[in-house]
Amino acid sequence: MRTIILKTASAYLLPVLLLFSVFILLRGHYLPGGGFVGGLMASIAFVLHAFANGLSNTKTLIRFHPGFLMPVGLALAFLSGMAPLMFDLPFMTGLWYPEAIPVIGSLGSALFFDIGVYLVVIGVTLTIIFTIADTI
Amino acid sequence: MEIVLAIMIGILYAAGIYMILRRSLVKLILGIIILGNGANLLIFLLGRITKGSPPIIPGDLKVFEAAYADPIPQALILTAIVISFGLQSFAIILIKRAYKVVKTDDLDEMNAIDQDS
């Protein structure tokens, strides 16, 4: 499957797809999208890159094992749920920054939770696919 | 259309069950996937289907004014789809691993080996 065309294309596709996945993630609160879909898109981007350039190249590109994204994402989601406790509010209460921010809209703890989901999904998908591709 | 979808879901269930009842390991996984899809559609259909009005509050409104599709089944199914991916990959690897150890893809033979040791 390693064709020149795909290889060349994937070099440009990877950043574009990743940007797109972040876009999907951030707009999730207002329009279709969110952490799950965004995470899956990002994983597909990496898998495409792996198909075109070989797994080892993709691995050197990421630099660290994708499995590390899982605890990072889980911790982020958990902390965003814990944050309200500092203000004497129950676990997982939504906190909101009063001013709206362009593109993202309102900024709140739910967004960080969604980013956590995004990271976990990337971590899980890439761990599964890379492990399988590695050992077979 | 609901009736057509209901029949289709019934067929998905039947196909899934039939595959699960086979002795081949790969068919077992495919059966589980089909059954999972059938279940997702079942939940989706039971939440009633609505055309052309996704559960997204339009433009500058703050609450819905027109009809909208039920968001709860959608949220349920969304997580179910992602979870089922985890389940599928785990099942695939488990079967691959079992195949490597016992060198058979016949569930019955696998059972016999299990009892021997």
Added chain:
Amino acid sequence: MLIAILLGFLFSLLLVFTGKFFKGKPGIISAAIPLVLFGYFLQFIPEISAGGTIVHSYSWVPSFGVNLDFTLDGLSLLFSLMITGIGFLVFVYTAAYLKNHKYLDRFYGYLSMFMAAMLGLVLSDNLITLFVFWELTSISSFFLIGFNNSNPESRKSAITALAITGLGGLSLLAGALVLGSVGGSYSIDELMNSSGEIAASPYYILIAILIFGAAFTKSAQFPFHFWLPGAMKAPTPVSTYLHSATMVKAGIYLLMRMTPVLGNQEFWNSTLIIVGSITMVYAAIHTLFRTDLKGILAYSTISALGILVFLIGQGTEAALLAAAVFIVVHALYKATLFLVTGIIDHQTLSRDVTILRGLRKVMLPVAIAGFLAAISSAGIPPTIGFLGKELTYESTLALVGTPLLWIALILITKILLLHAGFVAGISPFIGQLPERFEKTKKPGILLWGPPIILSVAGIVFGVFPGIIEGSLIKPVVAAMGQDAGDQHLQLWHGFNTVLWLSVATIVIGTVLYFTIKPSQKLVKMVTRVEYISPESIISGFWSLFNKFSSLWTRIFQNGYLRNYVSTILVFLIGLTGYVLYNTANFSMDFSTLSEITVYEIVVVTILLIAVFFVVFTRSRLAAVASMGVMGLAICLIFVFYSAPDLAMTQFSIDTLTVILFVLVLYRLPRYLKLSDYKTRIRDGVLALSFGSIITILILEVLAQPVNMEISEYYAQNAYLLAHGKNVVNVILVDFRGSDTFMEISVLAIAAIGVFGLLKLRLKKTDQR
């Protein structure tokens, strides 16, 4: 008070990590814990004897009415002091008894766990917490009986004990739940106020039976008594502590605790009197047929427990006073006798009464302790045992109905118990010392100290009953709702019937001791009728039960996945089909349905063709490709019906699944047909009928009106509360955020599982 209870648990937890330090000599340090607790409980005596109760409440699951309420009244104080006081002596004794045992730390861990659980049991005011502690005592007893886990006999006894007491625990839980729902509270204190309503309720008999089930199993009443002799497989300190002084009295405690709630009813009193008297006589007769010292003591313990149940059943003020005194009496002398037996066993390695003689020459202090305990058990003045016996006779004489029968039974029991006490406490020490025991080593003070303390206490309390009368005994009676104000404990009552009964007991018992000697012949006699004992009947029942369950397992759990699936499906089809047949109306309002359009039909057709291919193709690649097509068709269905999020997710997952399959495809087994034609037809019929049931079910549900309340709440508040407009996403990350968090955790676990399965190296032995 919570800390007092938790101390034992904390110590046993500490031992897990620092166990090494407590092996060998330093083990004795652990005795500080019961000693401190004993001191702690002693300080409450003035307040309790003045009629006060101390209540500490900590809420645990308030929404279910389950609280950690601890109440210290006369009854719990007596038990707490017994638990910690005898506990202290046993902890000290153990340090010498198991000095070089390699699991001494483990033993202390179990022992202090037991102590803490037992304290929790007697201090709980809440029935549910009482149940939790009750089970904890059963579990620690299980570990302690099976402490010599290399011995199959110990393991078997441990399991029997756990099974019997565990059964009682379930009965207690059921009883507590029924009692709680009838009385409207789980607090024993509050239940006392509604005892009238409880007695009038139609569930009264059920509650009483369930509570009896708990108490009779724990306190080894006939016909559940047989686990206790088996429990003597445990090291002697355990027999002393759990199986004579404290744990087996938990059932007695429960009955006493429940007396103000459930007592004073015909059913309650007569059941207790009958069961108690059967147990006391049956077990007392059994003591004649044992030659093992611990066996004799086990049966005499059962008999004593029977006397206690008998007394509680009488329910009068005099009887409850007698019971309270007898608890103290029994704890003191029986613990002494057990400790003495333990010393004999430890030094001579024998417990056979037919060969043990003249040991006073090698262990005089032990002989003194044994003698004092024996006369206390015999009820010879001036011991406290005499007081206990007098009170027992007195209350039984006052019994209405047929006192002559009960007097005769209790007289027989007391005579036989006197005999048993003499055999265990005196006979090993008198007579000529056999040659084989001449070189027996003298026991250290750690061994003989505890029994001396206990037996001397028996004499002191007997001579000066005032020490315990006001401080311990009367508050117990008061806690059971009776007033024992004008009763006084004293040795001399004047010449009356009670005194003559006492004299008769002592005379006949002593004569019996000199005429009947324990011998192997008597043991053989009793084994001949063993097959009608409750123990063999129940073990027969158990083996029958085992056979039945293995038969059942062989039929339904045969290890073939498709048989399981088929069984479940047939059952499901039958049940759902039956209900649908009876209730469904098979009518549909077609006007509410959405219209059929061409592109929808096309997508559905594609999907069905794909499914058909997956099922019937012979090529793996074709099957995987069809799976992909099926996923895309579902994705389109989501697009049609206003679910853009689902469509996006389904699309991505479908892509990834196909990639996954392609990666492993050629490593997977071939895609062969393994089943024959007949099986396939059968499975096809099963699958199709299940599919039709699902379709009918969907149509039935669609004909019902839908409840949108929750959805509307989310939809209306998505922007107002959660500042989001995509309701699906808002539900996922905000309204149901904790669910999503759990879900991503599950995903992470699946990934770790895959990683582990693949990176795991196979051992050579696993490879075929």
